[in-house]
């Protein structure tokens with residue numbers, strides 16, 4: 506039997522692990538020193554050719570801080586010419602009117618800017634640099650003036666949990682086309698003690714569900730796979746059938762896409778299910794990307810919900826949620842174990858969840 510593997514829909518690519526900031530939560534533990542042996546411009550172009558031969562995913566140029574890489578525009582242009590939808594994730598502190606024009610010329614379709622609080626104190630604390638908030642807002646102002654579309658990304662942790670509604674308001678005021686929240690994953694410099702509790706996790710995702718209903722900008726919760734359970738529980742309660750009309754893009758996708766629709770490529774060519782799960786699938790310097798994507802053991806396991814263990818393994822929502830494999834790995838050393846930050850009790854009906 507031939508098993509067809511779908512091409513990735515999204516690839517996050519750490520163009521460089523070097524960064525001008527020093528965030529407390531950074532999954533890449535990035536600093537100003539650039540590791541030796543990062544992909545050369547030619548290797549980067551070769552990788553783009555390989556990706557384009559497989560499908561036409563959104564290619565997220567990420568980091569580290571991708572704008573510190575001198576050939577970032579050349580790589581973006583190459584990706585655009587190869588027919589990929591190229592977007593770029595930045596902390597926003599290095600944006601100038603000239604650079605934004607060049608990013609536009611290179612075909613970059615959208616930027617994501619990380620804003621981790623509604624005020625300078627919270628954001629700068631997170632980002633490890635006094636003045637970062639002001640510089641990021643200045644970068645956003647440049648985007649606004651040039652009409653370049655951007656989304657705001659916020660990582661939620663204990664440090665900013667209560668400020669999330671205000672940060673969402675700020676994102677709207679600033680003119681973001683979308684607001685994506687990321688839940689902290691304890692990897693790299695990210696610390697377990699900064700993760701919000703499972704109960705707070707649940708609370709904020711319910712808030713997010715309500716917000717989504719009448720938000721004029723697009724909202725997305727990343728690294729919060731149980732949102733897809735909550736969405737179904739709430740829709741059932743409200744007697745609504747989930748469809749693209751009622752729930753937009755979220756109706757067509759599922760919780761964790763790591764290894765199924767998404768993968769992460771590090772600055773030295775290592776391929777991982779996501780940027781938070783340090784289980785290596787292969788290296789593009791040693792093996793064709795297609796071969797890694799289609800045949801690596803970790804990807805094959807992640808594509809099979811029957812491999813899930815613990816309560817995720819018996820959960821009726823496992824096909825739409827699957828838990829965060831990186832959190833399971835951080836907690837137990839086994840990425841197939843149950844998600845440690847989910848309060849749901851499989852098999853109990855909704856009424857009995859709190860018993």
Ligand code: HEM
Nearest residue numbers: 517565567568592593594615616617727762763767779780
């Ligand atoms: C269009 C501009 C977008 C930008 C700039 C952007 C940016 C990002 C960034 C920075 C990450 C984290 C990767 C990293 O670790 O560096 C990410 C992850 C992700 N994004 Fe987006 N994103 C965009 C749009 C989208 C869209 C439209 C979707 C789907 C609706 C999406 C789905 C995801 C998913 C599934 C992840 C993976 C999380 C994981 O498992 O690691 N993104 N995005």
Ligand SMILES: C[C@H]1O[C@@H](n2cnc3c(N)ncnc32)[C@H](O)[C@@H]1O
Nearest residue numbers: 530531532619658687688689690695
């Ligand atoms: C690309 C996005 O990922 C966020 N990010 C960086 N490190 C982590 C982590 N450990 N957990 C969750 N999100 C993280 C950045 O703050 C940025 O907004």
Ligand code: SF4
Nearest residue numbers: 524526528531569596
């Ligand atoms: S989270 Fe982004 S901006 Fe912060 S240190 Fe890491 S790479 Fe740099």
